[in-house]
Amino acid sequence: LAYWDITQEQIERIEQTGEVTKRLTLVSPVDGIVVEKNVLQGQQVMPGMRLYRVADLSSVWAEGDVFEQDLQFVRVGSQAHIEVAAYPGQHLMGRVSFVYPTVDQASRTNRVRVTVPNPGLRLKPGMYTTIYFDVERPDVIAVPAQAVVVTGQRNLVFVRDAEGVLNPVDVVLGVRAGDRVQILSGLVEGQTVVAAANFLVDAESRLATTGSAMPGMEHGGAATPAKPPKPKADTMRMDTMRMEHRHD
Template identity: 35%
Template sequence: SPDLVTTQQEYLLALETLEKVKGGQNEVTIRGAESLVEASKRRLLLWGISEKQIEELTRRKKTNTHMTIYAPLGGTVIHKNALEGKYVKEGENLYKISDLSNLWMLADIYEYEMAWVKNGQKVEITTPAYPGEKFEGKIAFIDPYLSQKTRSVKVRVDVPNPRLRLKPGMYVNALIRSSIDEGVHGPGKVIYTCSMHPEVISDKPGECPICGMFLVKKELASSGSVLAVYKYAVLDTGVRKLVYVEKEKGIYEPTVVEIGSEAVALVNGQKRRFYVLKAGLSEGMRVVSQANFLIDSQSQLTGQAGAAYGGALTEKEKEKAPPSKHIH
């Protein structure tokens, strides 16, 4: 480039001027010559000339019409525009270089999951290309806009890739572990109960007062866990949320519950959807998770579950109505 040759000549001329005025007594002139050298050197650096090449130019004191241009960073060439013998214009991109040792992973987070996702959270990443292997990343950016078509938001995750095993464009699965603040937290203690009569609960080991069997030790959920109920166990009446609880074998009773956010948890390696429980149930209760609509419809036909729906019966009928149960 003629401009690059001119910049080299300006630098060499500035060096020559500095050498001439160094022996003088005028400090202003010397500082001016030094400033001119520094300015010329900065122009060479802006051209992409390295410090080592500038040192070689200073030593040889001769301009170069052919120079090697070094990339400003190391990486992998992902696109090449330059061809041998091609005339290159100023500002034209010759190569695209990417540092693949640190990748971006883009994940789609559904609208109901947005409350669980925050910047800085760790993400566990798996891919069919490497079965059984896990990669870790960290959420760096959450898109401020929601897609109207997919009802999801894009999340960018920074993923270290030192061995370059992950490739751009690969499909991966992401697991984001999030702590839950709402709901009923586990007591984090140990109780003793009878295997034949689960309603018998004691804080100490001993015998069941009903059958005389020794009580079995049972560890309750830790204080860091949250009580949850299977999503499809909850019936939404439009007024309240109901769960059918097993009171005795074959006898089920509707119980009003207060639920929180929806979450996905791994149960025996499979993803299951749950609601966080705020009130209505306690740990260890057996609830109907399938065919609860059938039980509910049968209860309504017998008129025994009407009171649970608030408005199905008049006030007088509610007083006369028997407790809401379904006997199977």
């Protein structure tokens, strides 16, 4: 009887009375909420049939996908802010409890799991959330992402010198935050780079120009200084993450 999850109290009662009852009360081995009911009163059941599913919703899982290049900033124990459409403007706190071991080949993302305390059971299974991670980083050189010309073999930024001549400079890219991208090498703070919005040529003509008119070319458009971003704490955002629940 104990193997069938009959409580010790019920077993002792049968031993004391010697009576075999046709009815037994099945007690859930865990505290929680019934999230799935597969039987009705009076229905015949078979061995192995799932009757109910009980979930402990005192804490829940929020799962989402992090871009491959951002994985370096997310690890088990990292703090996360959770925002749910049902409670706009309210941020709930959680921590990364698991980072999945594989990267999705199509999206180049890695799934992470955030465990979120759920007092009052306000978070419901199936809710969609937005997850924010606060990342502390030192000041870095950054330029508008559209200022970088990606040829497939080189990453180029056009730097304007004192005479107004545009010179292509090879750069090594770091992480991207919003509309700016980190420059690991190739530029120094204070140099002026041409933003794509003011350098009106498409990618193909830029490549042709790079091959024919280098080392420099005249251009009078507006430019953007290379500079580190103002805040030291960047925020990575993952939209429309599906809330999952944890159960036994």
